[in-house]
Amino acid sequence: MTPEKLTYMANQIATAFARQPEDAAVTAIADHIDAFWDPRMRAQLIELAEAGAPDLSPRVAHAARRIRRPEAA
Amino acid sequence: MKDFILPDADFGTPARRSDRTVTLTIDGFEVTVPEGTSVMRAAAELGIEIPKLCATDSVEPIGSCRLCLVEIEGRRGTPASCTTPVAPGMKVHTQTPKIARMRRGVMELYISDHPLDCLTCSANGDCQLQDMAGAVGLRDVRYTPGANHFETRQNGEANPRYIEKDASNPYFTYDPAKCIACYRCVRACEEVQGTFALTVEGRGFEARISTGASDFLSSDCVSCGACVQACPTATLQEKSVIEMGTPDRAVVTTCAYCGVGCNFRAEMKGDQLVRMVPSKDGKANRGHSCVKGRFAYGYATHPDRILNPMIRDSIHDPWREVTWEEAFEFTARKFRGIQEKHGVRAIGGITSSRCTNEETFLVQKLIRQVFGNNNVDTCARVCHSPTGYGLKTTLGTSAGTQDFDSVEHADVVLIIGANPTDGHPVFASRLKKRLRQGAQLIVADPRRIDLVRGPHVRAAHHLPLRPGTNVALLTAMAHVIVTEGLTDDDFIRERCEMDAYQDWAGFVAEDRHSPEATEALTGVPAEEVRKAARLYATGGNAAIYYGLGVTEHSQGSTTVMAIANLAMATGNIGRPGVGVNPLRGQNNVQGSCDMGSFPHELPGYRHVHDAEVRGMYEKLWNVTISDEPGLRIPNMLDAAVHGTFKGIYIQGEDILQSDPDTKHVASGLAAMECVVVHDLFLNETANYAHVFLPGSTFLEKDGTFTNAERRINRVRRVMAPLNGFADWEVTQHLANAMGAGWSYAHPSEIMAEIAATTPTFAGVSYGLLDREGSVQWPCNDAAPTGTPVMHEGGFVRGKGLFVVTDYVPTDERTGPRYPLLLTTGRILSQYNVGAQTRRTQNSIWHDEDRLEIHPHDAETRGIAEGDWVRLASRSGETTLRATLSDRVSPGVVYTTFHHPETQANVVTSDFSDWATNCPEYKVTAVQVALSNGPSEWQKTYSERARAARRILPAAE
Ligand code: SF4
Ligand code: SF4
Ligand code: SF4
Numbered sequence A: 001m002t003p004e005k006l007t008y009m010a011n012q013i014a015t016a017f018a019r020q021p022e023d024a025a026v027t028a029i030a031d032h033i034d035a036f037w038d039p040r041m042r043a044q045l046i047e048l049a050e051a052g053a054p055d056l057s058p059r060v061a062h063a064a065r066r067i068r069r070p071e072a073a
Numbered sequence B: 001m002k003d004f005i006l007p008d009a010d011f012g013t014p015a016r017r018s019d020r021t022v023t024l025t026i027d028g029f030e031v032t033v034p035e036g037t038s039v040m041r042a043a044a045e046l047g048i049e050i051p052k053l054c055a056t057d058s059v060e061p062i063g064s065c066r067l068c069l070v071e072i073e074g075r076r077g078t079p080a081s082c083t084t085p086v087a088p089g090m091k092v093h094t095q096t097p098k099i100a101r102m103r104r105g106v107m108e109l110y111i112s113d114h115p116l117d118c119l120t121c122s123a124n125g126d127c128q129l130q131d132m133a134g135a136v137g138l139r140d141v142r143y144t145p146g147a148n149h150f151e152t153r154q155n156g157e158a159n160p161r162y163i164e165k166d167a168s169n170p171y172f173t174y175d176p177a178k179c180i181a182c183y184r185c186v187r188a189c190e191e192v193q194g195t196f197a198l199t200v201e202g203r204g205f206e207a208r209i210s211t212g213a214s215d216f217l218s219s220d221c222v223s224c225g226a227c228v229q230a231c232p233t234a235t236l237q238e239k240s241v242i243e244m245g246t247p248d249r250a251v252v253t254t255c256a257y258c259g260v261g262c263n264f265r266a267e268m269k270g271d272q273l274v275r276m277v278p279s280k281d282g283k284a285n286r287g288h289s290c291v292k293g294r295f296a297y298g299y300a301t302h303p304d305r306i307l308n309p310m311i312r313d314s315i316h317d318p319w320r321e322v323t324w325e326e327a328f329e330f331t332a333r334k335f336r337g338i339q340e341k342h343g344v345r346a347i348g349g350i351t352s353s354r355c356t357n358e359e360t361f362l363v364q365k366l367i368r369q370v371f372g373n374n375n376v377d378t379c380a381r382v383c384h385s386p387t388g389y390g391l392k393t394t395l396g397t398s399a400g401t402q403d404f405d406s407v408e409h410a411d412v413v414l415i416i417g418a419n420p421t422d423g424h425p426v427f428a429s430r431l432k433k434r435l436r437q438g439a440q441l442i443v444a445d446p447r448r449i450d451l452v453r454g455p456h457v458r459a460a461h462h463l464p465l466r467p468g469t470n471v472a473l474l475t476a477m478a479h480v481i482v483t484e485g486l487t488d489d490d491f492i493r494e495r496c497e498m499d500a501y502q503d504w505a506g507f508v509a510e511d512r513h514s515p516e517a518t519e520a521l522t523g524v525p526a527e528e529v530r531k532a533a534r535l536y537a538t539g540g541n542a543a544i545y546y547g548l549g550v551t552e553h554s555q556g557s558t559t560v561m562a563i564a565n566l567a568m569a570t571g572n573i574g575r576p577g578v579g580v581n582p583l584r585g586q587n588n589v590q591g592s593c594d595m596g597s598f599p600h601e602l603p604g605y606r607h608v609h610d611a612e613v614r615g616m617y618e619k620l621w622n623v624t625i626s627d628e629p630g631l632r633i634p635n636m637l638d639a640a641v642h643g644t645f646k647g648i649y650i651q652g653e654d655i656l657q658s659d660p661d662t663k664h665v666a667s668g669l670a671a672m673e674c675v676v677v678h679d680l681f682l683n684e685t686a687n688y689a690h691v692f693l694p695g696s697t698f699l700e701k702d703g704t705f706t707n708a709e710r711r712i713n714r715v716r717r718v719m720a721p722l723n724g725f726a727d728w729e730v731t732q733h734l735a736n737a738m739g740a741g742w743s744y745a746h747p748s749e750i751m752a753e754i755a756a757t758t759p760t761f762a763g764v765s766y767g768l769l770d771r772e773g774s775v776q777w778p779c780n781d782a783a784p785t786g787t788p789v790m791h792e793g794g795f796v797r798g799k800g801l802f803v804v805t806d807y808v809p810t811d812e813r814t815g816p817r818y819p820l821l822l823t824t825g826r827i828l829s830q831y832n833v834g835a836q837t838r839r840t841q842n843s844i845w846h847d848e849d850r851l852e853i854h855p856h857d858a859e860t861r862g863i864a865e866g867d868w869v870r871l872a873s874r875s876g877e878t879t880l881r882a883t884l885s886d887r888v889s890p891g892v893v894y895t896t897f898h899h900p901e902t903q904a905n906v907v908t909s910d911f912s913d914w915a916t917n918c919p920e921y922k923v924t925a926v927q928v929a930l931s932n933g934p935s936e937w938q939k940t941y942s943e944r945a946r947a948a949r950r951i952l953p954a955a956e
């Protein structure tokens, strides 16, 4: 997946939880991604976050630290 | 109803519902029936059949033929039993010398104006007039033929009363010469179908049935078949019966088109299907049908069907026909090869919402057990996945709350983003019946759908919102309900989580959510929103029905939750007449979701993270089940382009045509090493396939479909699969070629495995379905015959959860280059991508997709009716012909997507629902301009498609 599209999808999730307080929102984002994203998408997101991708919403970047680390396939 | 060959008992008049019963005596036998029942029906319940012509139990009686006379002790005269209600202690005699004489007189009159060509008549052996002549003992007709309606010539001149047969409808004929003016057809069209296409012209002897047009085809008739069903003679008759003769056996099965799930009697002669007749016992359809299920089954024997497996190494090669063994071996080798090279997660599959529950269960089992991953998804991804997420989050279960009978108890019906008269016709007929009884209707839809203004139906409010603003509109309605104090506080306190409610109520009460504040966004006048909200909250039982106009948005899941919020806030959930009802597109969308077709869920909506559920399947299937969610369809395509996803097994779906952003789908498919398409026809996706496995139709297999009301209906095999195998057998062979060792001998064994592993299906078995006809899940020890209404005592999730629904505008915005909003929909006669219906005579009603555009927008572009126009978006462009219509507002254009040449999804964007990736089909910013022919993409596409469909002649 292109990094742009992955970023867009992750940010969309963050927007849906935007009204929640920081910590609850970060947990909700991480839970949502854990529940619905295949490991290769999660790996790519973690990579992007770790590289400090500027377009990633700060809450997503934060959540990326909490999401489940995928094992290699 | 010509019930005599294959009886499906006709009680003469409709059943009555009443708490009070009445006991009377008929011919010396006592019978107790609900108050309001007719004497005719009471007699029928005793097994006494009173002769009748103008009465049938699908319509209200009118008492015109006078054949059903009876004598009642203590009453004078001979009342018509069809229009006489029972009374306590009544003593009825159905057969006396006096009555017999009078009945013969009536019949004599009828027969004197009827041709006596019974032996060669298409209704021979299947005609109530014939039967009644026999029943009353008519032996001679004393009248000499005078003025009549059946002779072509009289006294050497053309008979002015003779009207020629009308064969314009592709499926039935109207032969006025045989009409006995019983008006059953007229009443069926009004009462059952609700179209009011037929009227009576003239009076007495001159009375004729009229469509108000030159023939049936050009009239308002929607070809539902209700009148044909009701007609006692050969006047309205299926062409298939005229051609083939009367059927000799009937098998009850379920329509394979839409999510209503109508039950039909497939009436057979040997292995030939003579006709499909809606079953009165069908709990979803109650004896009614639409043109698709009733007549459009010809695709099952269409010459385009591919009956032999085919393979090829490259999609640029022509197809090579091979044996089944070779095809399975080839596929297994390719799939295993890919996994060795690229890892277990490099392949996956797609289950079909058109196939049975059993078949879907097997495909996901193939992927989870044999492929060893969770890369399974289904086309519900592109339609109702937000329903799953939204209803599970708020109510606790991913399904509609009611049965269709529930609409009979609704006082207010809110329809959002659905067009039932086209998409779910039989439900629409049942809804219209309720509306004619006085229920009120609110329609929220960008387009003025037929229900807004139809014969004897008027919506109280039409809220023509701008596409993409559902959440803003629903939140504005909630604002009115909360700020005007119209909430059901007892219900909320008792049944819902209070903290979440208060948070939500505070949110919707904010001024920025008022109808006045959101009018500029939604385009709906604030006052209308207020009135609609008040009506919904205070009009009695209020039910919401919604469709893809809700789900197929970037905020689809949010909209579903907004709908659930409204229902909870007003206490409209948990009893008949209310509820939240998704209208499912395809026949088995509900079932395919139930059966574990989603990459994160095992059957029964249980997450793959749940170790206990995984453990159960692991023990049963003897493998380790991955606890990682798999790829969703759009993600599979992305991963394919990215090079990490290489092989796919697609059962009964045409993702190239049905999924958004065609070019992206095409490049995803083109990047794969092994695409396996399992379908009836060489569909569009098959242009990119390496293996083609021929599929079977619903007539050729056993199984079950689950409709939009969670109803599990039986599908029964009436003929052998032309391709040799039912779809479940094909999947089993493929699994075994990959070493699975499955040995299902019949779909009932698959259902047994489903029941044993899925708590909501625990009580389901083919034995139960044969006994009950159908059941609605949950079906288990707590509800042994199923659950018509959900959340009765409490919510499945415990307490109902209000979720704050912030409106987030889609990023698909209009601008100077793309100033119009395109939205998409369906039409009655065609179904989904049209693969089936295009291969029937239904195409007579819809032979191309057209672009509906408001006359104002057309004028500024110089577009006239029927002009070819270019429809362009940021994703791509296509061409089609325009039709001018004020059903759409200025600024909005609309089209259907039933024909592959249209390529409407070349235009749709890549945006999708935030929670489920359900594509945003319903909003695309576009520009429309005059054009002079097909676009480049359409041209190169059809050339490529032709090349990709070549089949090598079989080797000598
Ligand atoms: S087919 Fe249906 S719509 Fe057409 S005239 Fe008969 S009842 Fe009416
Ligand atoms: S067409 Fe058939 S149903 Fe209609 S009035 Fe004539 S006989 Fe009766
Ligand atoms: S298409 Fe739908 S409404 Fe029509 S007959 Fe089939 S299930 Fe019923």
Ligand code: FES
Pocket (backbone or CB within 6 Å): B051, B052, B053, B054, B055, B061, B062, B063, B064, B065, B066, B067, B068, B069, B080, B081, B082, B083
């Ligand atoms: S059946 Fe009762 S009057 Fe015709």
